[in-house]
Amino acid sequence: MSEKVEAAIFDLLAKVAPGKSVSPEEVARAADPEGWRRILGHVRATAVGLARQGRLVILRHNKPADPDDFKGVWRMRLPTAEGDET
Numbered sequence: 518m519s520e521k522v523e524a525a526i527f528d529l530l531a532k533v534a535p536g537k538s539v540s541p542e543e544v545a546r547a548a549d550p551e552g553w554r555r556i557l558g559h560v561r562a563t564a565v566g567l568a569r570q571g572r573l574v575i576l577r578h579n580k581p582a583d584p585d586d587f588k589g590v591w592r593m594r595l596p597t598a599e600g601d602e603t
Contacts, residue, residue, distance in 0.1 A: 522563040536597060541557055
């Protein structure tokens with residue numbers, strides 16, 4: 518499942534302008550249009566893993582968040598060239 522979620526994340530991020538973000542719901546709907554609610558936990562787990570590797574940035578209030586310590590509404594985007602401070 519995580520390969521499908523990871524592919525959906527990077528596919529959606531490739532379609533948005535640089536610096537723009539996507540929501541976990543968008544990713545879940547792209548990965549599984551019928552059962553997207555069931556995989557929201559997989560989206561979060563995959564995003565956290567990718568953020569730890571530096572391949573993705575998790576955002577809270579449009580600012581980079583610590584992938585090991587964030588709650589509430591969040592989004593994800595690709596890392597920027599100038600770097601992302603948490």
